[in-house]
Amino acid sequence: MMRLLSGLVLLLALGGVAQAAIDTYEFASEAERARYRQLTEELRCPKCQNQNIADSDAPIAMDLRAEIYRKLEAGESNAQIIDYLVARYGDFVLYKPPVSGRTLLLWYGPAALLVGGFVLLGVIVLRRRKGGGVAATGLSSDEQQRLAQLLEQAPEDKKAP
Amino acid sequence: MRRLILLLPLVIFLGVAVFLYRGLFLDPSELPSALIDKPFPAFSLPAVEGDQLITQENLLGKPSLVNVWATWCVACKVEHPVLNKLAALGVTIHGVNYKDDNAAAQKWLGEFHDPYQLNISDPKGTLGLDLGVYGAPETFFVDAKGIIRHKFVGVIDEAIWREKLAPLYQQMVDEADQ
Numbered sequence: 001m002m003r004l005l006s007g008l009v010l011l012l013a014l015g016g017v018a019q020a021a022i023d024t025y026e027f028a029s030e031a032e033r034a035r036y037r038q039l040t041e042e043l044r045c046p047k048c049q050n051q052n053i054a055d056s057d058a059p060i061a062m063d064l065r066a067e068i069y070r071k072l073e074a075g076e077s078n079a080q081i082i083d084y085l086v087a088r089y090g091d092f093v094l095y096k097p098p099v100s101g102r103t104l105l106l107w108y109g110p111a112a113l114l115v116g117g118f119v120l121l122g123v124i125v126l127r128r129r130k131g132g133g134v135a136a137t138g139l140s141s142d143e144q145q146r147l148a149q150l151l152e153q154a155p156e157d158k159k160a161p
Numbered sequence: 162m163r164r165l166i167l168l169l170p171l172v173i174f175l176g177v178a179v180f181l182y183r184g185l186f187l188d189p190s191e192l193p194s195a196l197i198d199k200p201f202p203a204f205s206l207p208a209v210e211g212d213q214l215i216t217q218e219n220l221l222g223k224p225s226l227v228n229v230w231a232t233w234c235v236a237c238k239v240e241h242p243v244l245n246k247l248a249a250l251g252v253t254i255h256g257v258n259y260k261d262d263n264a265a266a267q268k269w270l271g272e273f274h275d276p277y278q279l280n281i282s283d284p285k286g287t288l289g290l291d292l293g294v295y296g297a298p299e300t301f302f303v304d305a306k307g308i309i310r311h312k313f314v315g316v317i318d319e320a321i322w323r324e325k326l327a328p329l330y331q332q333m334v335d336e337a338d339q
Contacts, residue, residue: 046295049189059260060295063286088293090195 025069032072039068039081042096046089194312195293201227201307202291209258209266209280219279220307224333225253227301228277229289231261232269234297240316241273247322248276252330255279259297260286302329305337 027033040054045061053061053068064085071081085093097103139147196202205216220227228244230237248254256277258266263282270280283289292301295314302311311329313321 046192046293063290067290087195088291089295090193090293092192 025065028073035078036069036072039072039078040065042094043068043082043085044093044095046093052095191314192295194309196301196309197312199309201301201303201309202288204281204283204288204291206288207282209256209263209270209282215279215281217307220255220303222305223253224302224304224330224337225255225278226330227255227257227303229257229259229292229294229297229299229301231259231297232265233261234259236316237298238273240298240318241276243317243319243322244276245274246319247317253278255281257281257283257288257292259283259289259294300326302326302333304333 025036027036037054041052043053043064045051045053045056045058045064047058047060048056051058051061053064067084068081071084076084082094091097091103097106099107201217201220203217205214207213208215226247228240230240244254254276256279258280261282261284263284266280266282270277281288286294292299298316300313300317301309302313304310310333311326313326317326
């Protein structure tokens with residue numbers, strides 16, 4: 001029972017914190033509120049290195065929240081609002097950078113590495129299967145032949161000196 | 162060939178090391194401005210003193226520095242004497258008084274000398290927003306045609322001016338003279 005109660009208190013307290021970060025803007029509809037929240041969470045505060053506009057207390061973040069709110073009220077679309085900010089602050093404000101020549105590596109690099117790794121793995125496995133024992137000793141077929149020859153000669157060599 | 166493959170991890174390691182080493186000297190707070198090579202945004206704002214209305218047209222004709230400052234900005238106070246010196250050397254500097262109290266701005270300019278040719282008052286920060294200002298002081302290099310050529314964020318000191326910014330300004334002046 002105690003546990004349940006303290007859990008409930010904690011939940012309420014955290015709920016209070018989460019609410020506190022949001023300004024007291026009045027929205028015409030829930031959909032608009034959701035859009036405001038989505039935009040402020042996806043856009044990065046230009047002053048602070050790693051905070052979104054929603055969480056930041058920097059004056060510039062407050063200004064941008066007000067600007068986003070004003071634009072939402074004016075009926076602008078998300079794309080229009082994002083373009084407005086990108087035109088002024090650059091791609092830096094986007095937590096989801098657009099796919100372009102400069103960000104190709106960022107977007108597809110990890111997938112390319114993964115695929116490359118699997119390809120490499122496949123090649124290695126196939127080679128081992130084909131080569132059988134050869135790959136296990138790391139010798140080419142020529143070297144393998146020489147080894148066999150040497151092994152045959154070995155007893156005779158031992159007799160010599 | 163087989164030997165070369167053994168070198169591959171070393172090569173990858175060196176590549177990553179060079180990449181990360183470079184990262185040590187990058188300043189993450191330095192944002193590239195989205196406005197480079199774009200015209201100075203249109204505005205129509207009052208002067209800090211008097212009733213003159215200033216627009217982007219007033220910036221045309223001569224290359225200039227547009228310095229965004231405020232009395233609440235501590236770093237601006239450090240930068241101010243350097244701007245005074247530059248102005249004395251004949252560099253054209255305009256000021257944008259960003260989100261500030263006009264009376265305080267007038268007092269500041271009276272006390273610490275006024276290096277600005279045009280004193281634009283931007284109490285609501287609308288021009289600042291259009292310029293993508295995220296912290297004062299910021300200085301824009303605007304050429305004679307009103308195109309933003311460069312942006313410097315932070316305090317301009319004499320070393321930075323000499324080594325980095327003076328050549329950029331000189332280039333704009335040379336272009337205007339041609």
